Every structure is written in C-alpha cells, then in structure tokens.
Amino acid sequence: xxxxxxxxxxxxxxxxxxxxxxxxxxxxxxxxxxxxxxxxxxxxxxxxxxxxxxxxxxxxxxxxxxxxxxxxxxxxxxxxxxxxxxxxxxxxxxxxxxxxxxxxxxxxxxxxxxxxxxxxxxxxxxxxxxxxxxxxxxxxxxxxxxxxxxxxxxxxxxxxxxxxxxxxxxxxxxxxxxxxxxxxxxxxxxxxxxxxxxxxxxxxxxxxxxxxxxxxxxxxxxxxxxxxxxxxxxxxxxxxxxxxxxxxxxxxxxxxxxxxxxxxxxxxxxxxxxxxxxxxxxxxxxxxxxxxxxxxxxxxxxxxxxxxxxxxxxxxxxxxxxxxxxxxxx
Numbered sequence: 001x002x003x004x005x006x007x008x009x010x011x012x013x014x015x016x017x018x019x020x021x022x023x024x025x026x027x028x029x030x031x032x033x034x035x036x037x038x039x040x041x042x043x044x045x046x047x048x049x050x051x052x053x054x055x056x057x058x059x060x061x062x063x064x065x066x067x068x069x070x071x072x073x074x075x076x077x078x079x080x081x082x083x084x085x086x087x088x089x090x091x092x093x094x095x096x097x098x099x100x101x102x103x104x105x106x107x108x109x110x111x112x113x114x115x116x117x118x119x120x121x122x123x124x125x126x127x128x129x130x131x132x133x134x135x136x137x138x139x140x141x142x143x144x145x146x147x148x149x150x151x152x153x154x155x156x157x158x159x160x161x162x163x164x165x166x167x168x169x170x171x172x173x174x175x176x177x178x179x180x181x182x183x184x185x186x187x188x189x190x191x192x193x194x195x196x197x198x199x200x201x202x203x204x205x206x207x208x209x210x211x212x213x214x215x216x217x218x219x220x221x222x223x224x225x226x227x228x229x230x231x232x233x234x235x236x237x238x239x240x241x242x243x244x245x246x247x248x249x250x251x252x253x254x255x256x257x258x259x260x261x262x263x264x265x266x267x268x269x270x271x272x273x274x275x276x277x278x279x280x281x282x283x284x285x286x287x288x289x290x291x292x293x294x295x296x297x298x299x300x301x302x303x304x305x306x307x308x309x310x311x312x313x314x315x316x317x318x319x320x321x322x323x324x325x326x327x328x329x330x
Contacts (some may be wrong), residue, residue, distance in 0.1 A: 042058075042059070042062040044062070044063075044065075044066035044069070044071045044075050044076075044079055045075065046062075047059045047062035047063050047065075047066060047079065048063065048066075048075070048078050048079055048082050051063055051082040051083065051085070051086045052082055054089075056086035056087075056089055056090050057090065059082075059083075059086060060083055060086045060087060060090065060092070060095055063079045063080070063082055063083035063086065063099075064079075064083055064095065064098055064099065064102070066079035066083075067079050067080050067083070067099075067102045067103075067106070068102070076106060077103075077106075077107055077110065077112070077113065080099055080102055080103040080106070080107070080113070081103070081112070081113070081116050083095070083099045084096065084099040084100065084103065084116060084120055085116075087099055088120065088123055091127070093124075096120065096124065100117060100120060100121075103116070103117060104117065129145060132145060133145075140166055140169075140170055140173055140176075143162060143165070143166050144166070144175075144176075144179065146162060147159045147162035147163050147166070147179070147183075150162060151183060151186070156183065156187040156188075156189065159183055160180070160183055160184070160187075163176060163179055163180040163183060164180065167180065172208055173208075174205075174208055174209040174212070175205070175209070175212075176205075177201040177202065177204040177205035177208065177215075178201070178202065178205040178212060178214060178215050180198075180201045181197075181198040181199070181200075181201030181202045181205065181215070181218065182198075182218070184197050184198040184201065185198045185218070195222060198218075198222070199219065199222050202215045202218055202219050202222075203219070206219075211242050212242075213238075213239040213240075213242040213243040213246055213249065214239075216235045216236070216238045216239035216242065216249075217235070217236065217239040217246065217248065217249050217252070219231075219235040220232045220233075220234075220235030220236035220239060220249070220252050220253075220256075221252065223235060224236075224252060224255075224256055227259070229256045229257075229259055229260040230260070232252065232256040233253060233256045233257060233260065236249050236250075236252040236253035236256060237249075237253045237269070239252075240253055240269065240272075245276060246276075247272075247273055247276035247277040247280075248277075250269045250270070250272045250273035250276065251269075251270070251273040251277065251280065251282070251283050251286070253269040253273075254266045254267075254268075254269040254270035254273055254283075254286055254287070254290070255270075255282075255286050257269070257290075258270075258286050258289055258290050258293075261293075263289075263290045263293040263294050264290075264294050266286070266287075266290040267287065267290050267291065267294070270283060270286055270287040270290060271287065273287075274287055279310060280310075281306075281307045281310035281311045281314070284303045284304070284306045284307040284310065285303070285304070285307045287303050288300045288301075288302075288303030288304045288307060291303060
C-alpha cells in the first residue's frame with residue numbers, strides 16, 4: 001500500500017467521531033425536485049424545511065440570514081443547526097465557519113448546539129487531515145500527523161521510528177525532538193533508560209528552539225523528580241518567562257524554591273500560579289508554606305484555609321480530614 005494511502009487511513013483516527021458525524025450530518029434526504037419559488041422569498045421556516053429535505057444549495061444563504069435576523073430563538077437555533085449540516089454536506093468551508101461562529105456566539109452553553117459543534121469540528125479535522133495526506137504526503141507535517149495517529153493506536157515502536165525518520169531527514173526542524181521526547185515518556189512500555197533518552201531529546205529541542213516552553217517545563221519536571229532543585233528551578237523559571245500564562249511552570253518554579261528553602265523567592269511565582277490556577281489546592285499549600293516560613297502567618301493561614309476548602313470539596317466521602325492550621329509548618 002502506498003504511503004499516501006497509509007497516511008490518509010491512519011490520520012482518520014485523529015477524528016474517530018467522523019464516522020458518527022458522517023451519519024449525523026448526512027441525514028439530509030436526497031433532493032426532491034426543486035420548487036419554483038426563489039430563495040429570495042423564503043421565510044426562515046421554509047429555508048429550514050428545504051435544508052432538511054436536502055435542498056442545501058437553495059437554503060443555505062437564507063438559513064444564515066435567519067440567524068442574523070429577527071427570528072425567534074428557537075428558529076435561529078434550528079436554522080443554525082440545519083445550516084451547519086448543509087454547509088458540511090456542500091463542503092463549503094466559508095459557510096461552515098460562519099455557522100460555527102454564529103452558533104457559538106448565540107448559543108454558547110446550549111447542549112444541542114455543543115453536541116453538533118463537536119461533530120462539526122471532528123468532521124473538519126478529518127477533512128483537513130485528508131487534504132494534507134492528498135496534497136503533501138511526504139511533508140514533515142504529514143509525517144507528524146501519521147506519527148500521532150500511530151500513538152493513538154498504541155503503536156509506540158512505529159511512532160518512534162516515524163519521529164526518528166523525520167529527525168534524520170530534517171534534524172533541525174523545530175518541534176521534532178520535543179515530540180520524540182514526549183513519546184518516550186508517554187509510552188507505557190518504556191524501559192529504564194526512557195527518561196534519560198527523553199531528556200536528551202528535550203535538550204536538543206531547546207538548542208534548536210530556546211523558546212520552546214514545553215521542553216523547558218518537562219526538563220524541569222524531570223529534574224524535580226530527581227530532587228535536583230536548582231536545575232528544576234532554572235527550567236521552570238525559563239518556561240514561565242517564555243509563556244506568562246503557563247500556570248504549571250509558575251507552580252513548579254515556586255514549589256522547587258520552597259523545597260530548596262528559598263521561601264522568600266518562592267512567593268512571587270506562587271502568587272502568579274495562584275492567579276492563573278486559583279482552584280489548584282497544591283498552589284495554595286505551597287504558597288502558605290512559603291508565607292509562614294517568612295513570618296507572614298496571617299496571610300499563610302488564609303492560604304491554608306483555601307487549601308483545606310478546595311481539598312475537602314474534591315475529597316471522596318468519609319475521607320480523612322485535612323490538617324488544621326496547627327499542623328502546618330511553623
């Protein structure tokens with residue numbers, strides 16, 4: 001089988017719901033003979049009826065117009081759903097994105113709309129993957145997609161070889177060493193040397209792309225596991241500087257500073273982590289520890305209280321109680 005066919009076949013797993021969406025969005029009947037009425041005279045209700053009968057070419061523009069007009073909420077919702085289905089059946093991506101945007105804006109929490117959008121995005125993902133497989137089957141992006149599909153199938157060895165072949169072909173292409181390192185850490189059958197091999201791939205990645213925050217973060221995690229606090233601090237702080245919205249990097253940075261007993265330095269990154277991830281109880285506990293160790297006991301007790309509240313909310317019934325303030329570090 002040609003690589004092109006293998007690629008198109010494998011990438012379809014990235015949108016496995018496509019088979020379901022094909023049924024969902026193709027539930028339009030075969031067109032019956034067209035009516036003599038022009039689309040300009042269509043009411044929203046008639047446009048919906050035409051779309052449901054499969055007359056998508058005649059109906060789709062009026063369905064879009066219905067969503068931006070004065071129709072009732074129920075009519076606009078129905079017009080949007082039918083319009084999206086019609087757009088997908090016509091493979092008109094301009095209309096597809098228009099209906100997705102309108103539905104998302106007008107019905108952001110409607111479960112029926114969210115369900116339809118899930119399938120629409122899945123269908124678009126599959127179609128775009130097929131486009132890539134048809135037009136550039138030998139490109140690095142196509143090989144990346146193929147490797148990701150192999151990972152999803154649990155074919156770890158084949159995926160690893162795919163990444164290695166890409167690196168052999170283009171060793172300085174940004175992102176490839178990161179993807180290989182991630183695979184080495186992710187595979188369930190990893191051997192004892194996987195972590196070290198992955199580390200070397202992440203180090204190569206930041207040599208090629210020093211601003212890869214993900215690579216710095218994973219290097220920080222690997223150092224944290226080894227309790228190499230200084231190395232972990234350096235990597236986490238670099239990831240946080242590159243991406244100021246990377247909550248996990250700020251938390252890792254502060255957590256390692258606490259473990260290195262650099263309590264005053266830990267407060268600033270932990271405050272940022274608290275702002276970015278306010279529902280993470282571990283952030284509050286680490287921040288409370290840093291505060292109490294620097295003599296800010298009143299602020300520390302507030303953080304311990306938040307930690308207890310969040311932990312209790314997430315705990316299963318009959319779980320042991322969280323520590324009281326008197327149990328905390330002094």
